[in-house]
Amino acid sequence: MKISDRVNSMQYSAIRKLVPYADIAKKNGKKIYHLNIGVPDVETPAEFLEAVRDIDMKTIVYAPAKGLDELRSAISRYYSSLGLDFETEEVAVTIGASEALLFSLLMTTDVGDNILTTDPYYSNYDSYVIEAGLSISTFPTDIENGFALPEYSVMEKAVQENTKAILLCNPGNPTGVVYSKEELERIAKLAEEHDLFIIADEIYREFIYDGRKFTSFYDIERIRNRTIILDSISKRFSACGARIGAIMSKNADIMAAAFKLCTARLAAPYIEQIGTVALYNMQNNYLKDVNEEYNKRRDLIYSELQKIEGVKTYKSEGAFYTIAELPIEDTDDFAQWLLTDFEDSGETVMVAPASGFYREIQRGKSQVRLAFAVSEDKIKRAIELLKLGIEKYKEK
Numbered sequence: 001m002k003i004s005d006r007v008n009s010m011q012y013s014a015i016r017k018l019v020p021y022a023d024i025a026k027k028n029g030k031k032i033y034h035l036n037i038g039v040p041d042v043e044t045p046a047e048f049l050e051a052v053r054d055i056d057m058k059t060i061v062y063a064p065a066k067g068l069d070e071l072r073s074a075i076s077r078y079y080s081s082l083g084l085d086f087e088t089e090e091v092a093v094t095i096g097a098s099e100a101l102l103f104s105l106l107m108t109t110d111v112g113d114n115i116l117t118t119d120p121y122y123s124n125y126d127s128y129v130i131e132a133g134l135s136i137s138t139f140p141t142d143i144e145n146g147f148a149l150p151e152y153s154v155m156e157k158a159v160q161e162n163t164k165a166i167l168l169c170n171p172g173n174p175t176g177v178v179y180s181k182e183e184l185e186r187i188a189k190l191a192e193e194h195d196l197f198i199i200a201d202e203i204y205r206e207f208i209y210d211g212r213k214f215t216s217f218y219d220i221e222r223i224r225n226r227t228i229i230l231d232s233i234s235k236r237f238s239a240c241g242a243r244i245g246a247i248m249s250k251n252a253d254i255m256a257a258a259f260k261l262c263t264a265r266l267a268a269p270y271i272e273q274i275g276t277v278a279l280y281n282m283q284n285n286y287l288k289d290v291n292e293e294y295n296k297r298r299d300l301i302y303s304e305l306q307k308i309e310g311v312k313t314y315k316s317e318g319a320f321y322t323i324a325e326l327p328i329e330d331t332d333d334f335a336q337w338l339l340t341d342f343e344d345s346g347e348t349v350m351v352a353p354a355s356g357f358y359r360e361i362q363r364g365k366s367q368v369r370l371a372f373a374v375s376e377d378k379i380k381r382a383i384e385l386l387k388l389g390i391e392k393y394k395e396k
């Protein structure tokens with residue numbers, strides 16, 4: 001007996017690789033500031049837990065496979081309020097955007113097909129691509145221009161004969177890039193020319209800074225029929241553990257296929273769907289306040305990074321990530337060293353080496369991804385620790 005080549009070929013995510021070293025450091029009493037992972041420290045709105053506490057069920061039955069009607073219509077209403085017109089029947093509730101991603105790949109490809117995305121990209125995409133038996137092609141995006149999309153010909157060069165879909169994260173993880181309408185138009189042209197689906201991972205859509213307006217792939221009318229929008233409450237409502245996401249599309253065949261996959265896994269969590277309905281029914285400034293809070297955190301991490309000699313970065317436009325190029329050759333080694341060999345007053349910082357997000361690993365060798373999902377106090381101290389760490393590491 002042996003474990004499948006499929007699973008054996010899957011890598012632990014770039015973010016989780018260092019966890020054993022962090023565990024040992026914590027056991028030894030070191031305090032760690034986490035800039036390595038995008039788990040928001042903002043509280044989940046109380047409405048979620050209140051709704052869950054009010055549940056009066058004697059048996060936890062399966063929810064409908066597509067999701068609770070109440071939740072699907074709440075999501076539909078939320079999107080309508082943003083100008084994205086999805087009927088209830090155009091929404092399928094999934095177990096996080098993670099399941100929505102896997103379903104989207106399963107719906108648009110067959111084993112052996114290819115998916116196109118940016119380099120760098122959200123590293124978990126690799127796992128879903130392997131699970132679905134696919135290959136991945138990328139086109140380069142660069143720190144020099146804040147990871148904007150390259151020109152059309154560069155992207156087109158990466159399209160393979162068996163490419164079936166473009167998978168794009170906007171606002172971007174790990175980069176914080178937010179694409180302009182013109183950039184999305186370029187992708188739309190590519191999709192039309194090569195008859196590709198567009199899988200739009202827009203789960204960070206509320207996290208857009210400097211008062212900018214977010215442009216969704218939905219806003220390009222002529223490609224609506226080839227577009228699948230992925231959704232999640234993990235970041236929007238600071239509810240990563242609830243595991244609720246959604247797939248939305250104007251394409252009836254896509255929705256029929258999504259419902260088939262939903263039926264095959266029976267249901268998404270019932271209790272959490274009830275809590276999520278309450279989140280969508282909130283009548284307050286929660287999302288606006290959260291946006292302002294993250295905008296402040298983005299400003300802070302940018303200005304603190306600017307103070308470190310030899311660090312190259314840019315002003316992240318969305319999500320809660322930024323990539324920084326450090327005056328260090330190998331950030332995999334550096335990130336580990338920060339946990340095993342460095343401390344300042346019993347404290348250290350954990351960062352994600354960016355090589356784990358790149359197809360061409362070498363391009364990320366001197367870079368780290370930093371998540372500004374924690375409070376301003378913590379960001380300030382974490383970047384101070386990063387600065388001290390760089391100085392000490394270079395003396396080594």
Ligand SMILES: Cc1ncc(COP(=O)(O)O)c(C=O)c1O
Pocket residue numbers: 038095096097098099122169173201203231232233234240244245
């Ligand atoms: C870009 C991106 N897509 C999808 C996901 C998965 O989200 P969920 O928690 O809804 O499964 C994440 C989680 O961090 C993410 O960053």
